[in-house]
Amino acid sequence: xxxxxxxxxxxxxxxxxxxxxxxxxxxxxxxxxxxxxxxxxxxxxxxxxxxxxxxxxxxxxxxxxxxxxxxxxxxxxxxxxxxxxxxxxxxxxxxxxxxxxxxxxxxxxxxxxxxxxxxxxxxxxxxxxxxxxxxxxxxxxxxxxxxxxxxxxxxxxxxxxxxxxxxxxxxxxxxxxxxxxxxxxxxxxxxxxxxxxxxxxxxxxxxxxxxxxxxxxxxxxxxxxxxxxxxxxxxxxxxxxxxxxxxxxxxxxxxxxxxxxxxxxxxxxxxxxxxxxxxxxxxxxxxxxxxxxxxxxxxxxxxxxxxxxxxxxxxxxxxxxxxxxxxxxxxxxxx
Numbered sequence: 001x002x003x004x005x006x007x008x009x010x011x012x013x014x015x016x017x018x019x020x021x022x023x024x025x026x027x028x029x030x031x032x033x034x035x036x037x038x039x040x041x042x043x044x045x046x047x048x049x050x051x052x053x054x055x056x057x058x059x060x061x062x063x064x065x066x067x068x069x070x071x072x073x074x075x076x077x078x079x080x081x082x083x084x085x086x087x088x089x090x091x092x093x094x095x096x097x098x099x100x101x102x103x104x105x106x107x108x109x110x111x112x113x114x115x116x117x118x119x120x121x122x123x124x125x126x127x128x129x130x131x132x133x134x135x136x137x138x139x140x141x142x143x144x145x146x147x148x149x150x151x152x153x154x155x156x157x158x159x160x161x162x163x164x165x166x167x168x169x170x171x172x173x174x175x176x177x178x179x180x181x182x183x184x185x186x187x188x189x190x191x192x193x194x195x196x197x198x199x200x201x202x203x204x205x206x207x208x209x210x211x212x213x214x215x216x217x218x219x220x221x222x223x224x225x226x227x228x229x230x231x232x233x234x235x236x237x238x239x240x241x242x243x244x245x246x247x248x249x250x251x252x253x254x255x256x257x258x259x260x261x262x263x264x265x266x267x268x269x270x271x272x273x274x275x276x277x278x279x280x281x282x283x284x285x286x287x288x289x290x291x292x293x294x295x296x297x298x299x300x301x302x303x304x305x306x307x308x309x310x311x312x313x314x315x316x317x318x319x320x321x322x323x324x325x326x327x328x329x330x331x332x333x334x335x
Contacts, residue, residue, distance in 0.1 A: 075298030
């Protein structure tokens with residue numbers, strides 16, 4: 001019995017030791033490096049895109065900048081690492097990136113096999129289909145016998161197979177590793193339709209030679225909660241990423257904007273805790289009390305991030321409205 005008790009104690013001490021090492025290591029590494037390494041998409045206008053001059057923009061890109069502002073003091077202190085769909089898992093697991101913010105769906109498989117922890121969902125989406133308008137396709141059943149372009153190694157590929165099999169709709173999957181190749185093939189007529197998250201379809205249609213020649217079908221075949229992910233093992237870093245996202249939700253709910261955050265006044269104690277005027281919440285994350293103010297100064301609140309990046313593409317807020325407006329965006333309490 002004594003031996004067993006000693007063994008249990010030894011294992012417990014090892015677990016505590018590993019936890020102690022893991023806790024805070026990402027924040028310390030990022031701050032020592034002086035920049036955040038963020039895995040993103042580089043070919044999805046509105047979410048993650050790099051132009052010919054090397055300038056990065058997009059909804060996901062802005063959340064990278066928000067984290068950098070919180071932990072490093074500047075939204076510009078980011079190294080963006082473009083990742084294909086297939087590269088996301090190893091990038092998370094090996095620590096190649098500090099955070100992955102690349103239109104990635106939160107699933108059980110990714111929580112476990114990917115060893116990824118997901119922050120609050122930043123964009124609620126669903127999978128759809130885009131076809132040429134002149135084909136006259138309206139419903140999924142109209143795609144019987146069609147060829148459908150899809151990206152390899154994604155939930156999109158799996159959802160396509162599950163849905164068409166369940167509905168008894170024969171089709172041919174035309175699979176490519178890279179998003180650009182998928183859409184190039186579709187535009188060249190190598191497939192009759194292309195499937196992905198509806199936001200991605202809208203983004204890519206906007207930059208096609210003739211956007212009006214393509215329609216996105218009404219059917220939505222899946223739920224796609226998209227958001228930032230970090231690897232298992234560092235709860236402090238996970239907390240920081242979660243609360244940076246939450247800060248953008250909170251700021252929109254209370255009318256705190258990029259323009260007024262520095263001078264915002266309120267009698268609400270929770271707002272004042274958010275602004276670092278009372279409560280001392282920053283040290284709980286390993287940060288100072290002005291971290292949330294820096295986030296909003298760098299990128300604005302959630303609504304500002306959305307309208308700046310997705311508004312020009314005509315993507316309606318839908319489920320991504322604030323909870324007070326019938327949506328799913330809900331800020332957790334700052335206390």
